[in-house]
Amino acid sequence: MQEILSSVAAEIRIDLAERSYPIVIGSGLLGDSGIYQDIPTAATALVVSNTTVAPLYAAQLTQALQQRYDKVLLVTLPDGEAHKDWPTLQLIFDVLLENGCDRKTVLFALGGGVVGDMTGFAAASYMRGVPFVQVPTTLLAQVDSSVGGKTAINHPLGKNMIGAFYQPLKVICDLDVLATLPSRELSAGLAEIVKYGPIADMEFLSWIESNLESLLAREPRAMAHAIQRSCEIKAWVVSQDERESGLRAILNFGHTFGHAIESGLGYGEWLHGEGVGCGMVMAAHLSERLGLVDKLFTERLTHLVQRCGLPVRGPVLSSSDNAGRYLELMRVDKKSEAGEIRFVVIDGPGKAAVRSAPDAMVRSVIDLCCA
Amino acid sequence: MQEILSSVAAEIRIDLAERSYPIVIGSGLLGDSGIYQDIPTAATALVVSNTTVAPLYAAQLTQALQQRYDKVLLVTLPDGEAHKDWPTLQLIFDVLLENGCDRKTVLFALGGGVVGDMTGFAAASYMRGVPFVQVPTTLLAQVDSSVGGKTAINHPLGKNMIGAFYQPLKVICDLDVLATLPSRELSAGLAEIVKYGPIADMEFLSWIESNLESLLAREPRAMAHAIQRSCEIKAWVVSQDERESGLRAILNFGHTFGHAIESGLGYGEWLHGEGVGCGMVMAAHLSERLGLVDKLFTERLTHLVQRCGLPVRGPVLSSSDNAGRYLELMRVDKKSEAGEIRFVVIDGPGKAAVRSAPDAMVRSVIDLCCA
Numbered sequence: 001m002q003e004i005l006s007s008v009a010a011e012i013r014i015d016l017a018e019r020s021y022p023i024v025i026g027s028g029l030l031g032d033s034g035i036y037q038d039i040p041t042a043a044t045a046l047v048v049s050n051t052t053v054a055p056l057y058a059a060q061l062t063q064a065l066q067q068r069y070d071k072v073l074l075v076t077l078p079d080g081e082a083h084k085d086w087p088t089l090q091l092i093f094d095v096l097l098e099n100g101c102d103r104k105t106v107l108f109a110l111g112g113g114v115v116g117d118m119t120g121f122a123a124a125s126y127m128r129g130v131p132f133v134q135v136p137t138t139l140l141a142q143v144d145s146s147v148g149g150k151t152a153i154n155h156p157l158g159k160n161m162i163g164a165f166y167q168p169l170k171v172i173c174d175l176d177v178l179a180t181l182p183s184r185e186l187s188a189g190l191a192e193i194v195k196y197g198p199i200a201d202m203e204f205l206s207w208i209e210s211n212l213e214s215l216l217a218r219e220p221r222a223m224a225h226a227i228q229r230s231c232e233i234k235a236w237v238v239s240q241d242e243r244e245s246g247l248r249a250i251l252n253f254g255h256t257f258g259h260a261i262e263s264g265l266g267y268g269e270w271l272h273g274e275g276v277g278c279g280m281v282m283a284a285h286l287s288e289r290l291g292l293v294d295k296l297f298t299e300r301l302t303h304l305v306q307r308c309g310l311p312v313r314g315p316v317l318s319s320s321d322n323a324g325r326y327l328e329l330m331r332v333d334k335k336s337e338a339g340e341i342r343f344v345v346i347d348g349p350g351k352a353a354v355r356s357a358p359d360a361m362v363r364s365v366i367d368l369c370c371a
Numbered sequence: 372m373q374e375i376l377s378s379v380a381a382e383i384r385i386d387l388a389e390r391s392y393p394i395v396i397g398s399g400l401l402g403d404s405g406i407y408q409d410i411p412t413a414a415t416a417l418v419v420s421n422t423t424v425a426p427l428y429a430a431q432l433t434q435a436l437q438q439r440y441d442k443v444l445l446v447t448l449p450d451g452e453a454h455k456d457w458p459t460l461q462l463i464f465d466v467l468l469e470n471g472c473d474r475k476t477v478l479f480a481l482g483g484g485v486v487g488d489m490t491g492f493a494a495a496s497y498m499r500g501v502p503f504v505q506v507p508t509t510l511l512a513q514v515d516s517s518v519g520g521k522t523a524i525n526h527p528l529g530k531n532m533i534g535a536f537y538q539p540l541k542v543i544c545d546l547d548v549l550a551t552l553p554s555r556e557l558s559a560g561l562a563e564i565v566k567y568g569p570i571a572d573m574e575f576l577s578w579i580e581s582n583l584e585s586l587l588a589r590e591p592r593a594m595a596h597a598i599q600r601s602c603e604i605k606a607w608v609v610s611q612d613e614r615e616s617g618l619r620a621i622l623n624f625g626h627t628f629g630h631a632i633e634s635g636l637g638y639g640e641w642l643h644g645e646g647v648g649c650g651m652v653m654a655a656h657l658s659e660r661l662g663l664v665d666k667l668f669t670e671r672l673t674h675l676v677q678r679c680g681l682p683v684r685g686p687v688l689s690s691s692d693n694a695g696r697y698l699e700l701m702r703v704d705k706k707s708e709a710g711e712i713r714f715v716v717i718d719g720p721g722k723a724a725v726r727s728a729p730d731a732m733v734r735s736v737i738d739l740c741c742a
Contacts, residue, residue: 094528127532334499
């Protein structure tokens with residue numbers, strides 16, 4: 001690939017009335033001060049990053065922002081889902097207050113989903129709301145957590161339990177940063193991309209199957225398309241249901257089983273995308289047992305998840321009653337109502353639905369899918 | 372007064388499009404299950420109260436709610452502004468998660484402003500938003516913190532720094548609970564009522580002056596009118612500026628100086644309303660020095676604040692440079708922009724404005740007003 005100073009491959013508009021915002025996808029964006037020109041000025045900008053990403057990209061971003069903000073602060077959080085908690089969130093508030101930051105201060109989330117979720121929640125809560133910009137540096141964050149305005153931290157008793165719906169001013173997906181992404185994280189990001197096939201667009205699923213080698217090789221053109229299409233589908237869903245009262249739940253395909261795995265093993269053991277990959281396989285099996293898809297569909301999805309480099313068998317969370325432990329963990333899911341677990345299932349290829357299922361059926365799926 | 376089972380004296384509608392809600396003012400409301408009939412049902416209701424209020428009214432409220440909710444939980448927080456912090460907020464999340472509460476769970480804030488602010492922020496953040504109802508039990512909460520959707524907790528470096536704009540489903544102002552209110556808290560509530568005169572309605576100020584004895588005697592008819600008119604004025608302001616970008620700032624008359632006093636002495640030393648009462652006197656002096664009101668106006672307001680049983684002289688916060696300490700504390704106020712303090716001043720009787728003022732002028736007011 002020839003060197004490009006800054007090139008926009010695609011721009012998607014998330015349409016949410018007065019909270020609408022653009023997602024820009026391209027190369028060399030992060031360090032290009034021009035890309036921030038539509039963000040309101042203020043005395044101060046605060047870049048929130050983590051110990052892994054900050055050494056790689058914070059200087060570039062800071063330099064670009066210094067052309068618009070008198071003071072550009074940086075706070076570097078410890079890396080990982082295990083730190084998506086209140087004490088770490090406090091580090092952001094501490095910097096803001098110690099520097100006398102007012103309510104016009106703009107926060108920039110430079111990192112993966114954890115940094116994005118925490119920065120977003122900090123922005124939603126600081127002085128009851130300050131503006132923020134997402135600069136996602138993982139594939140997963142680019143296709144998933146940067147769209148839809150979900151922000152949160154974890155509680156010891158559940159993932160993403162404390163948070164807010166809060167929209168960024170802009171999302172900047174720089175394809176260049178994917179070059180430094182560990183391959184395990186690349187696979188985790190692919191899980192969320194694959195997800196959009198079965199729930200909404202089987203043509204896109206076929207495209208992924210045909211182009212998986214290019215995606216695994218991080219070819220910018222393939223990446224740009226995969227990110228764009230994923231964001232478009234998510235944007236379509238979110239614009240119809242911003243606060244997750246109905247349709248939006250389909251975006252959680254694979255997440256009910258996935259969250260149980262993540263929380264059962266302890267956050268950080270499996271990556272979120274790994275849980276989702278394996279969770280989609282389990283949810284496909286459940287859909288099959290509910291008579292909604294055939295065996296071939298489950299096999300096709302399982303094969304693709306495996307080709308992405310993702311686990312297709314769930315971990316054993318309890319040696320005494322493994323299925324019982326999964327059920328227990330899934331009952332605290334935010335989609336649960338009055339203790340009944342609501343699963344996102346595939347209701348025929350390309351269409352998702354939310355259903356409950358008999359415990360015995362869920363148990364048989366867990367028994368079948370766990371190593 | 373004859374015994375009334377339940378009687379609504381007034382109902383005010385806060386008009387915020389899809390987030391509109393009613394404030395009901397009357398006697399015997401809290402324990403009347405009929406008053407909760409328009410609140411959505413759910414498996415669980417959680418009453419949040421504190422160690423002072425729960426023994427007095429939690430049983431009544433719980434009993435009324437049990438007719439609509441299978442499970443009514445109660446969490447009793449430690450009382451006071453000093454506990455308006457994250458560890459105390461966590462107590463609410465802990466109860467919700469330990470009981471597997473879903474996102475339809477309704478929270479009921481039973482207490483003063485601190486309980487209301489914390490319950491509101493917990494409701495805004497739990498699973499990114501669950502419904503909540505305000506049942507304010509102090510005069511201050513009834514006229515002030517129950518209207519406008521401001522929720523927050525304190526940060527060691529500033530009051531109300533972490534929070535959300537989040538509207539309740541309904542606010543229930545039961546006049547009967549004022550009977551058990553300590554007289555110091557009654558005075559604190561009167562401060563916020565008096566506030567609406569100078570900023571918006573001089574006729575109301577005259578009415579307060581004429582009826583202050585009835586208010587201090589907690590006569591229901593006078594109380595109902597004072598609460599209703601205060602809520603109406605606040606509602607009118609809030610409906611025009613929900614997220615505090617302009618006009619709404621006038622509601623903070625007396626609060627800039629007041630917050631400095633509260634935070635300088637340590638939260639809980641002075642009541643919020645005491646800080647506001649004294650802060651209004653200081654802000655009146657500042658308005659006078661800015662040439663916006665005459666000496667007579669300042670004297671009239673000072674006299675009324677004093678008759679309410681409120682302090683009219685500020686505490687000394689630093690023996691070396693008292694005015695400097697006030698200025699330092701006021702600079703972290705949320706209305707500040709780029710380090711410049713924005714004061715709510717009276718721009719002629721019945722009209723407020725937001726202005727900055729030279730440090731020397733502010734210092735002279737502080738020197739004049741502090742004991």
